[in-house]
Amino acid sequence: MSMSRRTINQNRREYEIMLAYMVNKYPSTFFPSGVPPRALKIGILHDIIADNPDVPKRQIRRFVGSYTRKNRYLRALVDNVFRIKLDGTVDAPVHVDNKTFAAAMLAGRKAEAKAAA
Numbered sequence: 784m785s786m787s788r789r790t791i792n793q794n795r796r797e798y799e800i801m802l803a804y805m806v807n808k809y810p811s812t813f814f815p816s817g818v819p820p821r822a823l824k825i826g827i828l829h830d831i832i833a834d835n836p837d838v839p840k841r842q843i844r845r846f847v848g849s850y851t852r853k854n855r856y857l858r859a860l861v862d863n864v865f866r867i868k869l870d871g872t873v874d875a876p877v878h879v880d881n882k883t884f885a886a887a888m889l890a891g892r893k894a895e896a897k898a899a900a
C-alpha cells in the first residue's frame with residue numbers, strides 16, 4: 784500500500800471517529816453519514832474547541848474543515864435558510880454570498896467529475 788493511500792485511509796478513519804464523537808456529543812447539530820447536515824453557525828469551531836478541552840485543537844480543526852468541505856454540507860448551505868448552534872437552536876440566516884459560493888463549488892466539482900469521466 785502506498786504512503787498516500789495509507790494516509791488517505793488514516794484521515795478517513797480519523798474523520799469517522801470524530802464524526803461519531805460529534806454525533807454523540809451534539810446530536811442536534813451533527814448527524815451520521817447519510818443524514819443531510821444543517822448549516823453550522825459561523826465560528827462554531829471556537830465553540831467546539833472551548834467545549835472539548837481534552838480533544839486536540841488540531842483534530843477538531845481538521846474534522847470541522849473536512850465536514851464543511853463535503854458536498855453534502857455545501858448542499859446544506861444552499862438548501863438551508865438558517866445556521867445552527869451547538870445545541871441545535873437557530874443562530875442566523877445563511878447569507879446569500881455563502882449560498883452562492885457553495886453552489887459555485889458544487890457546480891465546479893460536478894463539472895470536474897463530468898470532465899474526468
